[in-house]
Amino acid sequence: DIKEMSRIVLEKEGKTALQYGPTEGDNRLREELAKMMNKDGVNISSDHILIVTSSQQGLDLVGKIFVDPGDVIMVSRPTYVGAIQAFHSYGAKMLGIELDQEGTQTILLEAEIVKLAAKGSKPKFIYEIPDFQNPSGITMSLKRRKELIRIAEKYDLIIVEDSPYRQLRFEGKPEPSLIGMNSERILSLYTFSKILLPGFRLGWMAGPSELIQKAVTAKQSVDLCSSPFNQSILYEYLSRGLLEKQILIISKAYKEKRDFMLDRMAQYMPKLPGLKWTQPQGGLFLWVTLPESMDAGEMFMAAVEKQVAYVVGSAFYPDSGGSNCFRMNFSYSSMAEIEEGVKRLAQVIDTWKGRRETSIITP
């Protein structure tokens, strides 16, 4: 399909697609995206959309327009490592709020905001990944979403909603997106990387027009515009309804892999007190918590020796923490690799647990 769309673009409009385009992005593509968001309950028009070169660029632009060195940003613990890097590069100080099974704990969030206010300070924004969070796979409950928005309104705060996985729901009814609940103080980031292909490096940002305008100005100095060639190909793809079909195909394939991985985890993992993992309803990731005494960082080399890998949990903590956690991806590997990988990982955990105890006994 991409091949066919590339051909169409080069034949129909080779000249335009290979020139510079508007910084905001291809108008036709922005309109298709607005329509897609309308179907998801978000009441915005294409004026509120900026095409970005991947949602990572969205995070960088957010850093550029909001953050001055020393500014405080509220994030969950754990949170996406790429967001930590992007905000950190602008000198942000990230204040992490513990997650539970319903998402960021809004009571703790509000308490921290009140503490900041007492010191005469205020967060620049709240960063959230409400759907199938990276790395935990947790989806924020409707109750927490409402609380989050109430807090944003009460304390006059912006929420940056990162939505790379929202369309990858395998089961259950979606909760409304934050931008669908309040389009006036939410800036949302989306990407084609998880639903279509990362190799195009395209995503989009949606939000209040004054923030989108600031982001457009920032993008101007960052890369002038995103590739009009790639945007044209995506427009042709979207306007034919091919993306919706593609999302269905991907979601089905990922669901099978998630089911398979959860099944094999239940089968192979040693029964240790405290060892547990999340059961995500979509997305790409499982989050594994080891018994408190175990260190996923220390265990990593033993895992690599067995040719099985994971991302160490502490990478997703803006401060310290997560040392007994790690992230697993179920979308990338084949079924056979998942089976073998889980088996090996279970062995490593079992052995490492013993070794740790030994090393505690011997001086």
Place this chain on the structure above:
Amino acid sequence: DIKEMSRIVLEKEGKTALQYGPTEGDNRLREELAKMMNKDGVNISSDHILIVTSSQQGLDLVGKIFVDPGDVIMVSRPTYVGAIQAFHSYGAKMLGIELDQEGTQTILLEAEIVKLAAKGSKPKFIYEIPDFQNPSGITMSLKRRKELIRIAEKYDLIIVEDSPYRQLRFEGKPEPSLIGMNSERILSLYTFSKILLPGFRLGWMAGPSELIQKAVTAKQSVDLCSSPFNQSILYEYLSRGLLEKQILIISKAYKEKRDFMLDRMAQYMPKLPGLKWTQPQGGLFLWVTLPESMDAGEMFMAAVEKQVAYVVGSAFYPDSGGSNCFRMNFSYSSMAEIEEGVKRLAQVIDTWKGRRETSIITP
């Protein structure tokens, strides 16, 4: 050709090209670029090259890795407006050094560096566009290039060499590039936007490996990687020697347009004391200086009324200045449009000159 290369990429390696790639860029493409630079007298390997999403991103990364708010950067007056924006967004203070027909006046540059040193300060880097400078079209003489490098060595400074037009030389022997003269303290930015097509949003950065490594880390948080799809297409294009042919074709076409524009300027422009323009040996731009009393900004609306446009000179000044100058582009318009445009502009200048005098007389 691009159509054919897209087809080849999608057939040969569709899967890889549509996935994430290394932040440094496609190794095969980096090797082709190193070869191309070797032919231009630059002794570096592919390890010293980072693929960027347009050279505007290169400027943004340079800002990110070098600039803390309040840092001083040396630039020429005038200089590229996109560089001013990119560095400004990181809080840089730009110190402009007057250009003449040989490029940045290195005597003035050294004097400013000495003055800074007396205050215990030092520029973060010197920003230069040595070949067919934007906006002036001026090429830096060999003598000045040597002086520039001597100054960089003496005061332990980095030079950021912006080279978007270097390959677009219409006549005469090229001067060595700065990075060709000293590869240890020069970071050079190149782009495919001017020699092939802007719609791909690709360029590259070349320089000392520790700086390239810093830029790779910065790029990681900015957009992870540049489009592997577009990089693969370019690799196929370069490896077949098509880019060299393309540069010859473009240079020939632009030369004809430059000759034509210069010819029509000589024919139509009113003979006013102080009215002059540059005679670039390549690139895309002419720089016009009006008599001191005239203001190109004020005249702009009158030009637009006549449906002829230019970029007002003051946009290219990091401080104030350039109000009696403007930039013209000779690469974009057709011959017929150039003829008509120059004619109209000549009329506007002639009329505006009269109007200004009138408005000075009447209170």
